[in-house]
Amino acid sequence: MNGDSLNLPVTPLLNDEMAVLAGRLRRSLVQINNHRVGIGAGIIWREDGIILTNHHVGGRGQLSVILLSQGNAVYPARVIAADPEIDLAFLQIQASRLPPALVADSRNLHVGQLVFAIGHPWGQVGFLTAGIISSLDSATTRRGRQIPILRSDVTLAPGNSGGPLVNAAGGVVGINTLVIGGDQGVAIPIHLAQAFADQALQRAVVPEEVSV
Amino acid sequence: MPDTQTNILMALSDALAGAVAKAGASTVLVDARHRFPASGVVYADNLVLTADHVVEREEDIHIVLPEGSDTGARLKGRDPGTDLALLELDKGGLLPAEPVKQEARIGQFALAVGRPTREGLQASLGVVSAVGGPLRTRRGGLLERFLRTDAIPYPGFSGGPLVDSEGRILGINTSGFAPEASLTIPAAVAWQVADAIRAHGGVRRGYLGVRSQPVEISPEAQAHLGRAQESGLLLVGIEKNSSAALGGLMVGDIITGVNGSAVADHDALLASMSGDVVGKTISIEVLRGGEVRSLMVTVGERGQP
Numbered sequence: 001m002n003g004d005s006l007n008l009p010v011t012p013l014l015n016d017e018m019a020v021l022a023g024r025l026r027r028s029l030v031q032i033n034n035h036r037v038g039i040g041a042g043i044i045w046r047e048d049g050i051i052l053t054n055h056h057v058g059g060r061g062q063l064s065v066i067l068l069s070q071g072n073a074v075y076p077a078r079v080i081a082a083d084p085e086i087d088l089a090f091l092q093i094q095a096s097r098l099p100p101a102l103v104a105d106s107r108n109l110h111v112g113q114l115v116f117a118i119g120h121p122w123g124q125v126g127f128l129t130a131g132i133i134s135s136l137d138s139a140t141t142r143r144g145r146q147i148p149i150l151r152s153d154v155t156l157a158p159g160n161s162g163g164p165l166v167n168a169a170g171g172v173v174g175i176n177t178l179v180i181g182g183d184q185g186v187a188i189p190i191h192l193a194q195a196f197a198d199q200a201l202q203r204a205v206v207p208e209e210v211s212v
Numbered sequence: 213m214p215d216t217q218t219n220i221l222m223a224l225s226d227a228l229a230g231a232v233a234k235a236g237a238s239t240v241l242v243d244a245r246h247r248f249p250a251s252g253v254v255y256a257d258n259l260v261l262t263a264d265h266v267v268e269r270e271e272d273i274h275i276v277l278p279e280g281s282d283t284g285a286r287l288k289g290r291d292p293g294t295d296l297a298l299l300e301l302d303k304g305g306l307l308p309a310e311p312v313k314q315e316a317r318i319g320q321f322a323l324a325v326g327r328p329t330r331e332g333l334q335a336s337l338g339v340v341s342a343v344g345g346p347l348r349t350r351r352g353g354l355l356e357r358f359l360r361t362d363a364i365p366y367p368g369f370s371g372g373p374l375v376d377s378e379g380r381i382l383g384i385n386t387s388g389f390a391p392e393a394s395l396t397i398p399a400a401v402a403w404q405v406a407d408a409i410r411a412h413g414g415v416r417r418g419y420l421g422v423r424s425q426p427v428e429i430s431p432e433a434q435a436h437l438g439r440a441q442e443s444g445l446l447l448v449g450i451e452k453n454s455s456a457a458l459g460g461l462m463v464g465d466i467i468t469g470v471n472g473s474a475v476a477d478h479d480a481l482l483a484s485m486s487g488d489v490v491g492k493t494i495s496i497e498v499l500r501g502g503e504v505r506s507l508m509v510t511v512g513e514r515g516q517p
Binding site: 008010013014017018021110111112113114131132133134135136137138151153167168169 | 220364
């Protein structure tokens with residue numbers, strides 16, 4: 001049997017690693033309340049208060065960001081960059097020294113790799129689900145642009161939108177986005193968010209204060 | 213220093229992706245029906261095993277190979293009883309898949325793999341959930357064993373493989389028996405069927421020419437048998453000039469065994485008629501008037517006069 005050659009207590013180690021991973025993911029996970037359609041998810045993008053989420057979650061309207069890592073502290077937020085075409089938006093909150101999410105390279109993924117989703121499906125806060133990358137596909141946006149998408153067999157539900165899909169090293173590979181294709185388990189690869197951040201956050205003026 | 217925080221998890225992730233890649237190198241797209249394409253598994257150089265129910269036409273079958281090129285194919289043979297078909301490709305040089313040598317174990321990791329689109333491989337992860345069988349199927353077929361998994365059967369996964377964590381083929385996935393309940397034909401059965409189609413153009417199932425019904429066996433008769441067997445098959449009809457008639461079986465006999473294996477129900481008799489039995493002489497154990505007899509019967513072929 002294959003197990004004989006691996007002289008390690010595999011399942012306890014695996015369980016420990018999973019627990020460490022889940023703890024790390026929760027630290028940079030946020031809740032986003034748009035006061036319209038309930039709670040979505042997001043990740044801390046930068047330690048100076050920049051949050052990444054889906055446009056359909058936090059692209060407009062009155063927004064609050066709830067930091068799970070700070071005892072559910074609620075911050076008012078405003079949109080500093082939004083791209084409805086790829087369903088991504090960056091928000092700014094007045095906070096500093098936040099723990100940003102670890103970002104992985106989503107251009108070099110393989111079908112079969114383990115992935116985890118964390119979010120708030122049906123309002124269950126910080127809910128972790130596991131699966132694999134099912135396919136590396138592409139989709140056509142409403143404006144006719146071809147973009148890569150990730151499909152996974154990870155169980156997702158409303159409330160996962162805007163939350164991360166992460167690899168076995170805990171790096172974010174995608175943002176779970178249920179609306180594109182009307183399908184379950186669709187994520188926007190994180191390199192699209194990276195490219196969007198590179199052009200949009202350069203220009204964006206980080207406000208001195210946020211009026212509420 | 214290695215990152216001990218994520219060592220095993222990352223190793224597991226790499227292993228699963230490696231298993232998908234290995235099985236994927238022998239998984240093709242099979243376009244042989246009106247609806248969206250399905251998948252197939254390379255059985256030999258130019259032969260692909262797929263699900264019978266996805267092969268709606270026998271010619272002009274379109275195959276997309278793992279590296280992305282196209283080729284044509286035609287039906288080599290089919291076995292609706294196990295929902296398997298073998299396709300012969302215009303192009304050879306394919307990499308045959310590696311079937312498992314051991315029985316699947318409940319709880320082991322299982323990946324469903326398919327190639328229903330040109331965009332590349334698809335996969336889902338689960339475990340072997342159950343090992344079932346026998347299952348009686350169409351045209352006197354009998355699936356001795358089947359596997360069930362909780363890996364998601366995506367559209368177009370029929371005919372594709374269920375693979376283990378090393379990328380070996382546990383079986384062929386099909387939703388052909390019940391659309392809402394996909395199941396997996398174990399590799400041992402699938403490869404046996406493919407061998408038979410390659411050699412004879414189809415699976416030849418044995419035929420005796422009897423009608424039977426299960427009946428209880430009395431304790432006295434069980435004592436004659438020399439074993440505890442509470443049921444057998446009472447013969448209620450025998451076709452003229454059939455194998456059974458020529459072999460001396462009579463209405464009223466109770467079949468209790470074939471070739472030394474107990475036969476207590478119809479599934480067991482059907483199982484004894486699958487495999488390579490056509491034209492072979494087998495020994496059928498019957499109870500006749502309370503006495504045990506052994507009759508030698510040369511098995512005919514189902515569907516042949």
